[in-house]
Amino acid sequence: xxxxxxxxxxxxxxxxxxxxxxxxxxAFERNVQRLAESLAGSRVKVRPHAKxxxxxxxxxxxxxxGAVGVCCQKVxxxxxxxxxxxxxxxxxNEVVGRMKLxxxxxxxxxxxxxxCADDADNVRDIDAAARDAGVVIDVLVEVNVGANRCGVEPGxxxxxxxxxxxxxxxxxxxxxxAYQGAAQHLRGVEERRAAIAxxxxxxxxxxxxxxxxxxxxxxxxxxxxxxxxxxxxxAVYDELQPGSYIFMDVDYAxxxxxxxxxxxxxxxxxxxxxxxxxxxxxxxxxxxxxxxxSVDSGMPRVADVPDAEYLKASDExxxxxxxxxxLALGDKLKLIPGHCDPTVNLYDYFVCIRNGRVEALWPxxxxxxxx
Amino acid sequence: xxxxxxxxxxxxxxxxxxxxxxxxxxAFERNVQRLAESLAGSRVKVRPHAKxxxxxxxxxxxxxxGAVGVCCQKVxxxxxxxxxxxxxxxxxNEVVGRMKLxxxxxxxxxxxxxxCADDADNVRDIDAAARDAGVVIDVLVEVNVGANRCGVEPGxxxxxxxxxxxxxxxxxxxxxxAYQGAAQHLRGVEERRAAIAxxxxxxxxxxxxxxxxxxxxxxxxxxxxxxxxxxxxxAVYDELQPGSYIFMDVDYAxxxxxxxxxxxxxxxxxxxxxxxxxxxxxxxxxxxxxxxxSVDSGMPRVADVPDAEYLKASDExxxxxxxxxxLALGDKLKLIPGHCDPTVNLYDYFVCIRNGRVEALWPxxxxxxxx
Numbered sequence: 029x030x031x032x033x034x035x036x037x038x039x040x041x042x043x044x045x046x047x048x049x050x051x052x053x054x055a056f057e058r059n060v061q062r063l064a065e066s067l068a069g070s071r072v073k074v075r076p077h078a079k080x081x082x083x084x085x086x087x088x089x090x091x092x093x094g095a096v097g098v099c100c101q102k103v104x105x106x107x108x109x110x111x112x113x114x115x116x117x118x119x120x121n122e123v124v125g126r127m128k129l130x131x132x133x134x135x136x137x138x139x140x141x142x143x144c145a146d147d148a149d150n151v152r153d154i155d156a157a158a159r160d161a162g163v164v165i166d167v168l169v170e171v172n173v174g175a176n177r178c179g180v181e182p183g184x185x186x187x188x189x190x191x192x193x194x195x196x197x198x199x200x201x202x203x204x205x206a207y208q209g210a211a212q213h214l215r216g217v218e219e220r221r222a223a224i225a226x227x228x229x230x231x232x233x234x235x236x237x238x239x240x241x242x243x244x245x246x247x248x249x250x251x252x253x254x255x256x257x258x259x260x261x262x263a264v265y266d267e268l269q270p271g272s273y274i275f276m277d278v279d280y281a282x283x284x285x286x287x288x289x290x291x292x293x294x295x296x297x298x299x300x301x302x303x304x305x306x307x308x309x310x311x312x313x314x315x316x317x318x319x320x321x322s323v324d325s326g327m328p329r330v331a332d333v334p335d336a337e338y339l340k341a342s343d344e345x346x347x348x349x350x351x352x353x354x355l356a357l358g359d360k361l362k363l364i365p366g367h368c369d370p371t372v373n374l375y376d377y378f379v380c381i382r383n384g385r386v387e388a389l390w391p392x393x394x395x396x397x398x399x
Numbered sequence: 400x401x402x403x404x405x406x407x408x409x410x411x412x413x414x415x416x417x418x419x420x421x422x423x424x425x426a427f428e429r430n431v432q433r434l435a436e437s438l439a440g441s442r443v444k445v446r447p448h449a450k451x452x453x454x455x456x457x458x459x460x461x462x463x464x465g466a467v468g469v470c471c472q473k474v475x476x477x478x479x480x481x482x483x484x485x486x487x488x489x490x491x492n493e494v495v496g497r498m499k500l501x502x503x504x505x506x507x508x509x510x511x512x513x514x515c516a517d518d519a520d521n522v523r524d525i526d527a528a529a530r531d532a533g534v535v536i537d538v539l540v541e542v543n544v545g546a547n548r549c550g551v552e553p554g555x556x557x558x559x560x561x562x563x564x565x566x567x568x569x570x571x572x573x574x575x576x577a578y579q580g581a582a583q584h585l586r587g588v589e590e591r592r593a594a595i596a597x598x599x600x601x602x603x604x605x606x607x608x609x610x611x612x613x614x615x616x617x618x619x620x621x622x623x624x625x626x627x628x629x630x631x632x633x634a635v636y637d638e639l640q641p642g643s644y645i646f647m648d649v650d651y652a653x654x655x656x657x658x659x660x661x662x663x664x665x666x667x668x669x670x671x672x673x674x675x676x677x678x679x680x681x682x683x684x685x686x687x688x689x690x691x692x693s694v695d696s697g698m699p700r701v702a703d704v705p706d707a708e709y710l711k712a713s714d715e716x717x718x719x720x721x722x723x724x725x726l727a728l729g730d731k732l733k734l735i736p737g738h739c740d741p742t743v744n745l746y747d748y749f750v751c752i753r754n755g756r757v758e759a760l761w762p763x764x765x766x767x768x769x770x
Contacts, residue, residue, distance in 0.1 A: 031475060031768055032502075045498050047769050079714060101715040104402060121715065124675040124686070124729055127416050131403075146676055147728050177716055178676035178684050209713065304495040305517055305549035313549050315495070318695050318741045320769055324712070341695070342580065343450060343740050344472040344492065345548055357518055358495055369714050370689045374744070376767055396747055396766075397402055398418050398691055 034300075035379045039386045044379055046302040046360060047316035049371070051275075051378040053387055055296035057089075059274050062291040064093045067268075072260045075099055075118060075249065077271030080369050082394035083378060084112020086274065097140070099269050103128045104397035107135055112393060116140040118249070120205055120269060122150065122170065122178055128399060129154055133161035142166035144205045146180045148192040151199065158198035166202035167193045168249070171234055173227035175209040182230035183237055190243050203247035206231040207269060212254035213279060217288045224251075224258035232264045253280060257289045277368040279325040298331060298362040299371065300379070301346065303355050312355050314338075314346045314363075321346075321363060322370035328363035338363060405671075406750045410757045415750055417673040417731060418687035420742070422646075422749040424758055426667035428460075430645050433662040435464045438639075443631045446470055446489060446620065448642030451740050453765035454749060455483020457645065468511070470640050474499045475768035478506055483764060487511040489620070491576060491640060493521065493541065493549055499770060500525055504532035513537035515576045517551045519563040522570065529569035537573035538564045539620070542605055544598035546580040553601035554608055561614050574618035577602040578640060583625035584650060588659045595622075595629035603635045624651060628660045648739040650696040669702060669733040670742065671750070672717065674726050683726050685709075685717045685734075692717075692734060693741035699734035709734060 034048035041050075067074065076090045078098040087098045087109055097116030100106050106117045116139065123132055123143050135141050136158070145151045145167050158165045169189040172179035180186050186204070193201045211223035227250070235245040249267035251259035256273075259265040272280055275297035285292060301316035318341045321328045328346070330336040335352035346363075348355070355361070365371035373395055380388040405419035415421075438445065447461045449469040458469050458480055468487030471477050477488045487510065494503055494514050506512050507529070516522045516538050529536045540560040543550035551557050557575070564572045582594035598621070606616040620638035622630035627644075630636040643651055646668035656663060672687035689712045692699045699717070701707040706723035717734075719726070726732070736742035744766055751759040 031479075032770070034770055043498075045496065045770050108402075122675045124673055125416065127414075146678070150728060172678060176678070177713065177718065178678060180678075302495055304493045307517070307543060307547070307549060307551075316769075318693065318738075319744045322689065322693075323695050324689050342548065347548065357521060367689075373690045374767065374769075396745065398687075398746075399403070399405055399416050 031376060033377055033389055035386045035389065037386055037388065041381055041384050041386070042360065044300055044386060046300050047320040048300050048379050049375040049377065050298040050300050050362065051380045051390070052296045052298065053380050053382040055294040056274055059293045059296055060089060060093045062293060063270065063273050066257060066291050067260060070260050072265055073267045075267050075269055077120070077269045078109055079105065080271035080275065080372065082108070082372060082392045082397065083390050084109055084114060084393060085390040087112065087114050096267070100394070102397050102399060103132050103135070104399040105394040106141060107131065108394035108397055110135055110139045114139065119143045120207065122146055123154070124150055129157035130161070133157040133163055133165065136163045136165050137161070142168060142202050144168045144170040145189060145193065146170045146178055148189060151189065151192040151196060155196035155198050164198050164200055167199045168203045168205045169193065170205040171231060173206045173208050173230045173250070174211065174223055175207065177209060179205070182234045186234045187237050187241060190238050191241070194243055201243060203245050203249060204231055204234060205250065206248050206265070207250040207252070208255065209252065212252040213283065215283055217284050217286065220255050220288070221258050224255045224262065228259065228262040228264040253293070254283055272368050275368040278329045278364050278366045295331065295364050297365060297368055297372070299328060299365060301361050301363055303357055303359045303361070306357055310350050312348050312350065314348055314361065315344065316363060317341045317345045318343050319374060321365045322367050322374070324370060325367035328365050331362040331364050333361060402747060404748055404760055406757045406760065408757055408759065412752055412755050412757070413731065415671055415757060417671050418691040419671050419750050420746040420748065421669040421671050421733065422751045422761070423667045423669065424751050424753040426665040427645055430664045430667055431460060431464045433664060434641065434644050437628060437662050438631060441631050443636060444638045446638050446640055448491070448640045449480055450476065451642035451646065451743065453479070453743060453763045453768065454761050455480055455485060455764060456761040458483065458485050467638070471765070473768055473770060474503045474506070475770040476765040477512060478502065479765035479768055481506055481510045485510065490514045491578065493517055494525070495521055500528035501532070504528040504534055504536065507534045507536050508532070513539060513573050515539045515541040516560060516564065517541045517549055519560060522560065522563040522567060526567035526569050535569050535571055538570045539574045539576045540564065541576040542602060544577045544579050544601045544621070545582065545594055546578065548580060550576070553605045557605045558608050558612060561609050562612070565614055572614060574616050574620060575602055575605060576621065577619050577636070578621040578623070579626070580623065583623040584654065586654055588655050588657065591626050592629050595626045595633065599630065599633040599635040624664070625654055643739050646739040649700045649735050649737045666702065666735050668736060668739055670699060670736060672732050672734055674728055674730045674732070677728055681721045683719050683721065685719055685732065686715065687734060688712045688716045689714050690745060692736045693738050693745070695741060696738035699736050702733040702735050704732060
């Protein structure tokens with residue numbers, strides 16, 4: 029089941045086979061640096077979301093830049109990250125099911141592992157798995173702070189879950205997960221700022237209620253690339269979970285960033301593709317379609333060629349309209365993915381590029397880690 | 400980089416971990432049988448498209464049911480299928496680039512391999528690769544019969560490519576690729592029938608022009624699940640390339656099939672998912688999102704639970720609205736994917752189910768085969 033990689037170390041970019049996933053190392057490193065600089069002097073900690081990259085090499089670089097650990101969404105992602113050297117992982121999500129909880133408990137023997145919960149029965153299931161494995165697991169209550177996905181409502185419902193956690197002998201209550209995912213792609217800065225102000229208030233009042241009931245809340249964690257400086261400035265959040273900042277994508281680029289204070293992260297992630305057909309003078313077809321770039325948040329954008337628009341994707345083809353640009357059969361192009369996370373999940377390697385050459389191939393070891 | 404599979408042989412379905420990809424074997428086998436029966440007595444041959452399944456075990460069952468070979472879209476898919484035992488593969492697509500052509504030529508030492516072309520320079524590149532490898536490669540000219548993606552225009556432009564192929568010593572002209580992809584999801588039967596009548600006429604006149612110029616056209620190949628009986632009835636097509644019929648999906652289910660003559664293929668492919676959160680009385684969240692079911696052609700549909708609608712997907716979550724249905728935390732559901740091909744490409748295994756138990760795990764060896 030092992031596929032031949034699209035490149036070898038030292039190969040010039042022009043020779044790298046397509047479609048593949050390029051990571052422009054200088055831009056990537058600047059993004060990592062910019063995030064750290066933007067939080068210099070702040071008391072909040074960074075725990076980047078590894079669901080975006082699924083790659084231990086990237087996680088280790090985020091940790092080297094000051095992150096306290098990483099987040100992920102799946103137990104199998106956590107396993108992959110721990111196998112790659114990460115020692116502190118928050119599964120920023122609910123984990124439901126006996127097999128997954130067994131795996132989570134087993135993993136907590138190898139690394140510091142935490143998980144979220146929004147249901148009292150599930151809390152007791154996590155406890156049972158922890159007891160069977162002879163471990164203690166950190167559990168955070170996930171509170172719905174406006175995204176209306178998972179999570180209990182703020183206040184009393186959250187208190188009841190926190191009490192369920194503290195009642196379990198093999199669990200330790202570790203705080204509040206308060207991620208406002210729906211805010212990340214609100215286009216206007218003030219819309220995003222207002223959504224986070226509301227989320228922070230819900231988290232703050234919930235923490236106060238817990239404290240009133242004798243439950244110390246050691247941290248409130250959340251935030252994404254679109255808003256993290258607002259959470260940082262809230263005096264409520266203790267930990268930030270941005271993921272996409274290392275790559276950026278077309279969807280995030282549509283946000284207004286002016287006067288947000290958030291650095292202009294650069295596009296560092298690209299789908300490398302070849303012109304494989306020239307059916308008309310104003311249209312070419314490239315070899316990167318739905319299986320090479322996720323279109324859930326819109327089409328990819330052609331980088332570096334201003335007069336070319338990626339119009340539509342089918343399974344293995346992308347149709348590019350030329351509005352003045354000239355492209356020849358065999359020409360290779362960079363596409364900026366519409367949405368970085370599900371695009372990364374289509375690939376086995378980051379082809380790491382510096383100064384126009386392949387510096388490394390980083391395996392995306394949690395690619396397909398769905399369990 | 401090997402992930403733990405979601406099931407073991409013999410396991411009851413209820414225990415299979417989620418999200419994973421289920422193949423209901425009885426329905427799958429009936430689909431394979433129905434396609435063969437629907438063409439009984441016809442002179443046309445079947446060459447199913449393996450881009451849908453990317454799995455040698457499925458290809459071998461299609462061959463056992465009478466297929467003359469399979470199609471795929473990528474050289475790396477062809478390698479994977481040949482490694483799995485397939486002896487006759489048509490890359491029903493253009494292959495551009497030195498490395499890919501080297502691999503194609505090398506593969507043609509192990510199996511009968513054919514490829515499409517729509518550009519004379521590319522034809523000469525294929526010839527050079529074949530010469531370097533000491534092989535002769537079958538090349539078909541791809542003609543644009545209405546899909547407006549790849550392919551040269553019918554008539555004179557197609558003739559010129561065919562002449563370029565016949566002029567090459569290490570290539571053999573093998574016919575016309577005439578796939579009308581845009582017709583497959585036209586909803587009305589008569590719309591689809593008319594699109595294929597037009598495509599067939601373009602292929603027929605092109606074949607006649609080639610013959611007038613002394614170029615024998617041994618086959619015209621094309622067709623998909625939405626239309627294949629129309630191509631079969633055209634007296635023009637010699638070979639059919641349906642792919643999705645083995646699985647079906649939500650998008651194909653939207654087609655009108657009444658009086659098309661095409662059998663009602665059953666849904667055999669499902670995403671198995673768990674209710675991981677119950678945030679409201681009318682809403683649950685399942686653990687299958689964008690990374691578990693491609694949404695390019697719309698949301699997945701909840702199978703077997705009539706009063707539940709999959710409303711929206713984020714990376715690892717799906718929100719299901721309950722319209723009377725009751726679902727508990729931990730309940731497992733089958734989702735019918737919106738679009739089967741890119742969904743299959745997200746998984747490493749088909750979990751093959753018969754009578755509610757795991758009969759086999761079939762590796763999707765060409766998953767991620769993008770080159």
